[in-house]
Amino acid sequence: MRPKPLPILAGILAVPAAVLAFSGTAAAAPAQADNSPAQASPTATPLTPAPNCVSFSQYRNGNALTGYYTNVYLDNNCSTGARVKVIMVAGYDSGCIQLAKGQQDYKFRSNSITGILSPYVDRIDAC
Numbered sequence: 001m002r003p004k005p006l007p008i009l010a011g012i013l014a015v016p017a018a019v020l021a022f023s024g025t026a027a028a029a030p031a032q033a034d035n036s037p038a039q040a041s042p043t044a045t046p047l048t049p050a051p052n053c054v055s056f057s058q059y060r061n062g063n064a065l066t067g068y069y070t071n072v073y074l075d076n077n078c079s080t081g082a083r084v085k086v087i088m089v090a091g092y093d094s095g096c097i098q099l100a101k102g103q104q105d106y107k108f109r110s111n112s113i114t115g116i117l118s119p120y121v122d123r124i125d126a127c
Helices: 005-011
Strands: 053-064 065-075 080-089 098-099 106-111 118-127
Touching: 053 080, 065 080, 065 098, 065 118, 080 106, 098 106, 098 118
Parallel strands: none
Antiparallel strands: 053 065, 065 106, 080 098, 080 118
């Protein structure tokens, strides 16, 4: 008789949420001897949202045979230049993009990571 998957699933769900969530630090630091110096754990620096005067439009393209990609066009309607990073879902993020004052239609292309899902913009952060 096959074992029921419920006990296994219950064990997975019983893991504390702090272990499953990405906190920006190492989940478990290795134990250190008393005579070794303590090392600071690395932390991730969260990015701030881009100014409201930076806007985007996105156009999804591709198919299952050739793969999916999305073209993202950025517009800077700010009175100054802006540095932004496009964060994608199911696609590759951009690097830090420098937009000049009043620049329109800066094109960024993001290819699908999985090949089956069409990438789309999650958010735009300042960098």
